[in-house]
Amino acid sequence: MKVLILGSGGREHAIGKKLLKDLYSIDLYFYPGNGGTDQIGKNIEKIQTPSELCFFAKKSAIDLTIVGSEVFLLEKIVDIFQNFGLKIIGPHYLASRLEGDRVFAKYFMNKYGVRTPKYEIFSCYQKAMDFLEKTTYSVAIKTRGIAAGKGVLLVKNKNEAKKALNSIMKDKKFGKSGNQVIIEEFLQGNEASIISIFNGKNIIPFLSSKDYKKIGEKETGLNTGGMGTIVPNPHMTNDVWIDFKKNILEPTLEGLFLEKLTFFGFIYFGLMITSNGVYLLEYNTRLGDPEIQTLFPLMKSNFLQIIQSSLFQQKDIINIHWKKLCSCCVVLSSKGYPEKYESGKIIEGLHSLKEPFYIAGAKKEKGKWITSSGRVLNIIGVGKSIDEARKIAYDKVKKIHFENLYFRKDIGL
Incomplete structure (x- = not known):
């Protein structure tokens, strides 16, 4: 069997x-x-467009394609592959807007009664600024586009708000993603991520996870693609699960059917658990990173069979079995990420690292591993408790060395 992963x-x-x-x-x-x-496997080179990728898949008799990165979804890769009769896991373009277009996602949540924080949408810098002048609470300012997971700025006062708006709407830090902004009520609570598989009929959640998005410890500094994760999330109690299913999952499923946005793939709920209930902050329409790196070591079920039963509609409900263990992922990054950082640093200790671990931004040259991106390695610990999993992960981290190595020391605390 031939599988292509994007x-x-x-x-x-x-x-x-x-x-x-x-x-x-x-x-x-x-x-x-x-x-x-x-x-x-084999990395494919010398391809520049989705159409060329489709041609490669057809020519190479690829049996199944799995879309990892949201970038491909917004380039209509699923639509193109399906038009050529190729099997692909992921949402078509219209459904992928639930992630790629935050304004569309907010309208969808509002229409179908998905519980989400209060918000206002602005295309004009001055109107946004005038609104913030009257605001007395902390807010989240979000770009319309996803901006590689970095287009969310939390502000606590008017100076921070002005600085954030200037960077988004005037300096165009996030390009066209910032042509429109959402100013959203900032909720106090605990975040949770629920990655799920959607088989066109039902949404089947995975275990809960907690993602650490900020570059600094105690959730300070800039947003990143994720600096670590723990599974399961200790804040996802039975009552929270019931609340989530009633007020977020079920109305989302209803909306997907009524808007004709059904697909075969993954949907990720980014939640905030508050004293007043659970709220949806965002949708993703693919597997979370680094959440899935933390989930896979606990998955007993055959992932390929889960995908196939979803794609070929073999079952209405998919049963996923999990180990009764906990896991902790620590992301090792290049110092300076998510802004400027240096690559090409030699990585030492990788050969002695025990599974599970994953390469995020490194390549092998002349027998040596060197850094090639901002997030470099995902180190995983698995144990009977979060504390044990955390200890195992950080013990493994001690074996890795490279110049300008940075990681958070509080994942799982």
Whole structure:
């Protein structure tokens, strides 16, 4: 069987490793991939457009394509592949806007009664500024586009608000993503991520996870693509699960049907658990990174079979079995990420690292591993408790060294 995985991070390396564990005889292809994916499959080069990628898949008789990165979804990769009769896991373009267009997502939530924080939408800088002048509470300012997961700025006063608005709407820090902004009520509480699979009929949640998005400890500094995760999330109690299913999952499912946005793929709920209930902050329409790197080591079920039963509508409900353990992921990054950082640093200790771990931004040159991106490695610890998983992960982290290495020391605390 030939499987193509689209993306270049730790998530794609994790998907590949899990598939190989489930079916060792599988042939894996990655576009564009990284140094880790190159060790377990073949990285595809010299492709520039979705159409060329589709041609490659057709010519190479690829049986199944899994979209890892949201970038491809917004380039209509699923629509293109389906038009050529190719099997692909992911939402078509109209459904992918639930992630790619925050304004569309907010309208969808509002229309179908999905509980979400209060918000206002602005296309004009001055009107946004006037609104903030009258605001007495902390807010989140979000770009309309996703901006690689970095287009959310939390502000606590008018000076921070003006600085944030200037960077988004005047300096165009996030490009066209910032042509419109959402100013959203800032909620106090605990975040949770619920990655789920959607088989066109039902949304089946995975275990809960807690993502650490900020670059600094105690959730300070700039937003990143994620600096670590723990599974399960201790704040997802039975009562919170019931609240989530009633006020977020079920109305989302209803909306997907009524808007004709059904697809075969993944949907991720970014939640805030407050004293007044659970709220939806955002949708993602693919597997979370680094959440899925933390989830896969606990998944007992065959991931390939889960995908196939979803894609071929073999079952209305998919049962996913999990180990009764906990996991902790620590992301090792290049100092300076998510802004300026240096690459090309030699990584030492990788050869002695025990599984599970995933390559996010590294490549092998002349027998040596070197850094090639902002997020470099995902180190995973698995144990009977979060504390044990955390200790194992950080013990493994001590074995890795490279110049300008940075990681958060509070993942799982």
